[in-house]
Amino acid sequence: MERQILHIDVNNAFLSWTAIELLKKGSKIDIRTIPAIIGGDETRRSGIVLAKSMKAKEFGIVTGETIYSAKQKCPSLQVFQGTYSKYKEYSNKLYNLLLEYTDKIERYSIDECFLDMTNYLMNAKLIDKAYEIKRRVKEELGFTVNIGVSNNKLLAKMASDFKKPDMVHTLYPSEIPSKMWNLPVSDLFMLGRKTVPKLDSMRIKTIGDLAKTDKLKLIKKFGKHGSLMWEYANGIDNSEVNSKVEKPKGIGNSTTLPVDISEIEKIDEVVLALTEHVAYRLRKYGMLANVVNVQLRTNEFKDLTHQSKLNSATCSTKVIYAKAKSLVHEMLKEKKQIRLVGVRVDGLVEKDELQMSLFSNENSEKLEKLDSVLDSINQKYGYNSVTRAGKMEVEKLVKLKDSQ
DNA sequence: TCTGGGGTCCTAGGACCC
């Protein structure tokens, strides 16, 4: 039996949700109706466009470009900052509404969900349900969504990306040639900025061109990715709507520094601050890490990463920091101007599935106790209420940001 | 005051082993 899939995509999510918050606080203008964006902080060198209003889009402003450049396109542009915790609340409201229709929901991101309605339609038509959901979200939650309707996730997602906002679109397999093949390859999911020019040089310009290209030729040139792009261009996607909440496979924090720094002692302090945040999150998940990874971005935007496997899985800040620090020192044998520092842990495993014997030695126990004391204080009074020696300076230098 | 931050997955090369 054919699957009945919906893709729900919040229109300009961060901007819409911020607009609602501002109206609640008594603002006279709805920023959805003026040229406005949600942006990072230019003074902290993170000034990029995170979301834009339709009016801002009319000026040619695109997500990801610098606020500086956006302002050049539209001098009257209004810039607002976002609040991630608020966005999470709106995301949850949407999710709870969708749960009234099916429990087979995949939360693809904070503002996108896939719904498998196959066993929940009774005698209703899928498209009618889509219109009903769209209307209810608007009336009950106050923002608009686009909904894509089809038989698999890829086609539903492509459909929700058609004309915006506040629209329902179908993209059934029979509609692929008329609705999808005329689009440029860059519109296809999983075709990014590096691949598009390569396809262009092969005279593959539209999704239709790609669909009709010999699959083996694509595999030869692009490997697995070639196979995937050919299947997507032909509307083939057998992946399931995954409603399980997946445990993370890695956890990382990174920060762009207010100014480039080259002094290794200062970088160490940043690494410590980031490690504390990462390890805290790791412990909150009740997981242990097997790999520590450090990222440095130079002033010339060159990204360097080093990683190293630990002797045994850990969630100890001290152990992770020791490894991260040694990796950084390895990377900075030659002096470099550093713009961004990142720490992440990978190879995560659940704590209880590991032999507890690994923690039997006295030293680990002490470290774990210290960490859990710090965690409980942090939990009670908010993150960053406890700092270790040497961190105060960094806290002044690097204020950890909300994570997206 | 030009270019975020958090993820997942894939690839290629080297080390090491049989």
Added chain:
DNA sequence: TCTGGGGTCCTAGGACCC
């Protein structure tokens, strides 16, 4: 005693997503 081949693990880098 001058050159194979397969397999696994580890690491660095890159592509893509929101």
